[in-house]
Amino acid sequence: MRLAADYLLYRLRAIKLHGVHSPFVFDLFNHVIHHTGDYLAYHNVESLRDKLLQDNRQLSLTDLGAGSRSIKSKTRKVKDIAATSAKPAKYGQLLFRLANYFQPQTILELGTSLGLSTSYLAAARQNAQVYTFEGCPNIAQVARENFKQLGLTNIRLVEGNLDDTLAPTLAKLEQLDFAFLDGNHRYEPTMRYFEACLTKCHEGSVLVVDDIYWSSGMKRAWAEIKRHPHVRQTVDLYFVGLVFFRQQQPKEHFTLAF
Template identity: 75%
Template structure:
């Protein structure tokens, strides 16, 4: 049933989604043309995808602790690294979009809520090596595999914070002067998603970019996405179906886009 619902939501998204000629906001038009649908290749893609291939062939068994909504594909406490890489790692299309967003906006402070095996973290690190990245992972064994990848690729700007996100996020945010970019992929339930969003708002500013993962993953996530879109501090959102982009730019009119991606 969840897969049928997701398929129906996707069909509706494709009907609503605009292509480039339907975008009249200069900011969103430029973002769509030069970032969302950028077709060039970066060497960083090869660096991270080589790591993905290693993980997809890694037979190690891990004891998994999951504080979020869990996985639709795997429902057991012991999992192979290669199975996590196959079912939980963000596909290259979306991970590389995160790379391009960071490359475009050049944030100094980045948060990632949900490290998993560190694929998206690696893309974030490749895009802005001068940034400080704080990535949060609830499962120690998965976090250890991620740290191995960071070390192998020489990323020195990543701090991995282990533990329950409900207990680790706010203390870390309190230590930051500001938050420039955040990827929220730590929990796929309504209440935690809104709570993490509100926590990030406390350190956000007009140029902060927030990216929410799996905004149609469940009825709870759809509800959370709708509430975030209509939050009084949110000025622009872009619905790309599997992820949603949130902007706070007061110089732009309040607009909400559903774009083909």
């Protein structure tokens, strides 16, 4: 009921294209958020999703994040993970369009799961390097199989606890152009990962924060990210929030219908 109330408030606040007065956000809304075209990658990744939804393999899990609301078992079938933990097509395809639009060279994804959102990011920028982090070795193995099946060779999957693996990976990077924060839906880890990513961000960087209304902790984290002095523009799409650092733009926060 709380999520339903949050969603209703979001719909009441959300504006459509005619209400956007920022040229940067107007273009983003028109050409990326509500782009209606099709890409081959959509069909490839969604065909893989269909197969995963029929996959009865049972996996023993190591869950280092906030877990799933609907499944609490220490073992899960691949098809159940695909149904409950993988990002829906709508949001995977939004990630594809964002990466295609901003053309990042270095992409981080904090939370691989079965690799569907990873695949969308990697397919959008096949000349970029995608680093994705997964805490469960058995899920990571299935994700690797999926990347191979899709022919994606620009992905480096980093296994282990994100608290141990993120900082060493960031230390090797010259800069971070794009990050999808989907690793732990709690306030403190989310803010810790956000601050870590900031050390390598620049004016053109894009951060996507997942499930910004998932819990009171995530709502608090989203509010704090919006207030951060380095953040200049944010876009609230309810299930995800977009964060920009464009210093030539005024500090503004948008809630857009998606």
